Amino acid sequence: MDGFTISVLTNIALFSFLAISAWILLIAGEISFGQQAYFAIGAYAAGIATAVWQWPFVAGIAFGTGFGAAVGALVAWPTIRLSGLHFAIATLAFAELVRASLNVFSYQRDIDGYATGPDGANGFRDIRWVYEAGIEPGAYLVIVAGCLAAVIALVALMARGRGMARLRIVGEDPILAAMQGLSVARTKIAAAGLAGGVAGMGGALYAHLATYIEPAQFSVMTGVHALAYGLIGGLGTVLGPILGVLIDIGLLESLRVFSGYRMIVFGGLVALVLILRPRGLLDERNVHRISAWLRR
Amino acid sequence: MIDVVQNTLDGLAIGSAYGLLALGFTLIFGVMRRLNMAFGSSILVGIFAGAWLHGQWAAGMIPIFAATLAGAVLAAAYVERLSFAWIRGDAALASMASSFALWMQLEDGIARAFPQRSYAFPSFDILPLLELGPLLLRPEFIAMFLTAAVLVVALHLMLTRTVFGLQVRTLSESREAARVSGVNVGRVAFLTFCIAAAIGGVAGFLIAATDGQISTKLGLWITMKGLIAMVISGLGSLRGALIGGLVLGLVEAQAQWYLGASGREITVFALLFVALILLPQGLAGRADAAARNEALRRL
Amino acid sequence: MLEIRDIKTSYGKIAALKGVSLDIRDGGLTCLLGPNGAGKTTLIWTIAGILKAQSGSIKMGGDELAGLKAHQIVEKGVVTVPENRLVFPEMTVTDNLIAGAFSRRKEKGGVSEDLEAVLERFPRLRERATQEAGTLSGGEQQMLAVGRALMARPKILLMDEPSTGLAPIIVEEIFEIIGQLRDEGRTIFLVEQNANLALDYADHFYLLEQGQVTFGGDPGEVDHDELIARAYLGARKAS
Numbered sequence: 063m064d065g066f067t068i069s070v071l072t073n074i075a076l077f078s079f080l081a082i083s084a085w086i087l088l089i090a091g092e093i094s095f096g097q098q099a100y101f102a103i104g105a106y107a108a109g110i111a112t113a114v115w116q117w118p119f120v121a122g123i124a125f126g127t128g129f130g131a132a133v134g135a136l137v138a139w140p141t142i143r144l145s146g147l148h149f150a151i152a153t154l155a156f157a158e159l160v161r162a163s164l165n166v167f168s169y170q171r172d173i174d175g176y177a178t179g180p181d182g183a184n185g186f187r188d189i190r191w192v193y194e195a196g197i198e199p200g201a202y203l204v205i206v207a208g209c210l211a212a213v214i215a216l217v218a219l220m221a222r223g224r225g226m227a228r229l230r231i232v233g234e235d236p237i238l239a240a241m242q243g244l245s246v247a248r249t250k251i252a253a254a255g256l257a258g259g260v261a262g263m264g265g266a267l268y269a270h271l272a273t274y275i276e277p278a279q280f281s282v283m284t285g286v287h288a289l290a291y292g293l294i295g296g297l298g299t300v301l302g303p304i305l306g307v308l309i310d311i312g313l314l315e316s317l318r319v320f321s322g323y324r325m326i327v328f329g330g331l332v333a334l335v336l337i338l339r340p341r342g343l344l345d346e347r348n349v350h351r352i353s354a355w356l357r358r
Numbered sequence: 359m360i361d362v363v364q365n366t367l368d369g370l371a372i373g374s375a376y377g378l379l380a381l382g383f384t385l386i387f388g389v390m391r392r393l394n395m396a397f398g399s400s401i402l403v404g405i406f407a408g409a410w411l412h413g414q415w416a417a418g419m420i421p422i423f424a425a426t427l428a429g430a431v432l433a434a435a436y437v438e439r440l441s442f443a444w445i446r447g448d449a450a451l452a453s454m455a456s457s458f459a460l461w462m463q464l465e466d467g468i469a470r471a472f473p474q475r476s477y478a479f480p481s482f483d484i485l486p487l488l489e490l491g492p493l494l495l496r497p498e499f500i501a502m503f504l505t506a507a508v509l510v511v512a513l514h515l516m517l518t519r520t521v522f523g524l525q526v527r528t529l530s531e532s533r534e535a536a537r538v539s540g541v542n543v544g545r546v547a548f549l550t551f552c553i554a555a556a557i558g559g560v561a562g563f564l565i566a567a568t569d570g571q572i573s574t575k576l577g578l579w580i581t582m583k584g585l586i587a588m589v590i591s592g593l594g595s596l597r598g599a600l601i602g603g604l605v606l607g608l609v610e611a612q613a614q615w616y617l618g619a620s621g622r623e624i625t626v627f628a629l630l631f632v633a634l635i636l637l638p639q640g641l642a643g644r645a646d647a648a649a650r651n652e653a654l655r656r657l
Numbered sequence: 658m659l660e661i662r663d664i665k666t667s668y669g670k671i672a673a674l675k676g677v678s679l680d681i682r683d684g685g686l687t688c689l690l691g692p693n694g695a696g697k698t699t700l701i702w703t704i705a706g707i708l709k710a711q712s713g714s715i716k717m718g719g720d721e722l723a724g725l726k727a728h729q730i731v732e733k734g735v736v737t738v739p740e741n742r743l744v745f746p747e748m749t750v751t752d753n754l755i756a757g758a759f760s761r762r763k764e765k766g767g768v769s770e771d772l773e774a775v776l777e778r779f780p781r782l783r784e785r786a787t788q789e790a791g792t793l794s795g796g797e798q799q800m801l802a803v804g805r806a807l808m809a810r811p812k813i814l815l816m817d818e819p820s821t822g823l824a825p826i827i828v829e830e831i832f833e834i835i836g837q838l839r840d841e842g843r844t845i846f847l848v849e850q851n852a853n854l855a856l857d858y859a860d861h862f863y864l865l866e867q868g869q870v871t872f873g874g875d876p877g878e879v880d881h882d883e884l885i886a887r888a889y890l891g892a893r894k895a896s
Binding site for chain 2: 088093140141144147148150151152154155156158159161162163165166183282283286289290293294322323324325326328329330331332333334336337340341
């Protein structure tokens with residue numbers, strides 16, 4: 063594979079974490095405009111862990127993931143009972159609060175004669191673990207893809223057990239779900255924690271690829287894109303959000319056939335798809351059909 | 359002390375523009391029960407139509423104002439058809455995603471047609487600064503405040519005194535009830551959408567004329583301000599939307615003065631977050647909405 | 658089985674239940690009649706813990722249910738078959754039934770046996786087991802909702818207007834199912850506007866008017882026509 067293909071594939075994989083994160087909450091019936099906050103939190107936490115505290119890479123990624131999950135659950139605890147739109151705006155407010163706070167957040171230490179660590183709006187330089195370990199882009203793509211596969215496997219496992227069904231019924235009809243003996247709030251908080259962890263892991267991996275991160279990268283635009291990917295790709299399966307990312311980044315941006323007119327084509331395409339399939343391309347009905355066809 | 363008063367005046371002025379944006383959002387949300395993410399970008403289309411007229415023929419204020427309004431309304435009509443009218447009645451998420459896609463489309467289209475970083479917009483610099491003792495009042499701020507007040511009153515009269523207003527109110531209560539009582543639901547929704555865009559266009563024109571220059575970044579900015587002001591106002595009442603805008607403007611102006619730009623951002627979003635948790639129905643929320651949500655909050 | 662005492666529930670400032678007291682007897686069908694807007698669904702939702710009562714008590718054996726969360730009440734064995742929102746439309750019939758067993762934490766085993774028993778009871782659900790529940794007819798959805806409630810191994814079934822929106826012949830069928838469940842010795846609390854049919858099956862009934870229980874008794878003791886008129890129209894004439 064040439065360098066361009068590798069970088070496109072890595073991008074797709076990294077964005078997929080964010081898209082899956084937003085998708086998990088969509089399944090639980092909540093719209094979040096703010097999953098980029100957990101991506102940012104994961105990126106900063108993992109970067110601080112490996113660059114400032116000199117932790118090993120795996121521990122750094124785990125720290126970023128765990129931190130994202132913990133903050134996700136913590137933020138959901140007071141907000142999850144808000145009605146739909148209020149929750150959505152609360153996620154937006156929280157994400158912008160995180161971004162604005164990172165703009166003034168400085169935490170630097172002297173590592174080998176260089177001041178290392180986040181420096182407010184100037185960003186966070188030299189997250190060099192991967193670079194120093196001599197990991198090639200191709201090898202890093204394998205690591206990112208492996209982590210993504212683990213996330214997909216986890217969701218698939220949840221779909222096999224009852225976890226995913228719980229999320230779905232809570233999302234579809236909370237009152238009827240409560241009548242089945244589910245604690246709606248607890249289920250949604252668990253979903254928010256999971257979503258925060260997935261985004262955090264993506265952020266942690268992103269920080270080590272980019273080596274430089276800054277608050278402006280984690281804007282509302284990023285989060286709204288992540289949300290749209292799931293809605294376009296479909297709500298029926300975890301592959302839906304990935305399909306959304308593939309269409310946008312993979313097809314339109316990378317093939318460059320629509321050079322310059324990407325968003326104009328993409329926007330119109332999405333609007334048309336949604337008129338025909340309001341729950342995305344891979345919606346429940348299509349997933350059902352495809353799985354029935356595969357079983358044959 | 360004098361600073362506080364000056365900040366309050368400035369805050370109320372920009373806050374009335376926020377209030378107008380929230381008014382547009384609230385009208386659409388009230389009738390559609392859906393979020394129009396492309397609201398800011400339709401206004402952006404209007405503003406750039408105005409800027410184009412200004413750059414091309416150095417037109418006067420009135421034609422530019424008309425072009426801004428026309429651009430906003432046309433773009434909104436396009437969004438209404440694709441993202442709302444043609445999407446199935448129970449698919450609120452799809453409307454939101456679709457309007458987001460059109461936001462991207464419109465914004466990218468504008469960025470392509472207007473590649474420079476920023477464009478000039480005619481400002482009211484012909485009017486003199488007003489001095490009230492130690493206080494300074496920019497005339498465009500007074501214009502903003504008065505326009506907002508007039509528009510809210512006019513809208514209120516339209517909603518309460520006209521047949522069309524009655525239809526809008528029926529529709530916002532219940533789509534089904536409106537349909538069975540003979541309201542042409544599609545037409546009323548479409549017109550409401552256009553009125554909301556026109557109000558947003560007025561706000562966009564005032565904001566652009568105050569700044570004297572515009573960029574494509576304004577689309578996101580408008581959406582954020584309008585959305586926040588609408589949500590703190592409690593979704594649904596027009597007076598509330600205006601109050602929400604004023605509160606947002608006030609808080610921003612004071613925080614900007616005392617804490618600087620990043621302090622302002624942190625304060626606004628922290629306040630918004632806390633306000634949502636503590637006042638989940640907004641500042642002027644309605645009691646019946648409280649009852650409806652009561653069941654869901656317990657689960 | 659369930660002693661409801663002086664329950665008051667309101668929406669915002671509107672009082673929907675103004676002190677309701679009644680008993681749901683063990684192993685029988687207790688029916689609550691009343692016109693639209695009398696507060697019947699509010700009472701079901703209050704018992705189920707979806708709405709919170711301002712005051713009053715709901716006792717099951719020695720346990721106080723008022724104040725518990727909805728999922729805790731289901732765990733106690735009080736299971737609701739709601740009106741209108743019957744099924745999860747995007748999920749298959751089987752998945753809908755399995756969702757009914759989500760509350761069974763302690764005794765997880767036996768789900769597949771119970772599923773088999775429900776499909777045995779409702780052969781039409783077996784035929785449609787892999788279909789999405791949203792594609793079922795109204796009567797089938799009602800059966801599915803009853804079947805799902807049975808999956809929770811309920812001690813008390815709360816049924817909210819099972820006849821809503823169904824053709825008369827289907828309503829008869831649903832009531833036959835309810836009759837069967839009663840004959841098996843289950844405790845059922847049925848809320849109905851269709852007093853005519855409900856009185857044929859009820860062991861005991863109450864009349865709810867404007868948020869208050871105004872009358873109660875055994876179906877044999879009263880003039881059905883008078884009662885039916887009040888249940889439909891909510892006439893405030895004392896009998």
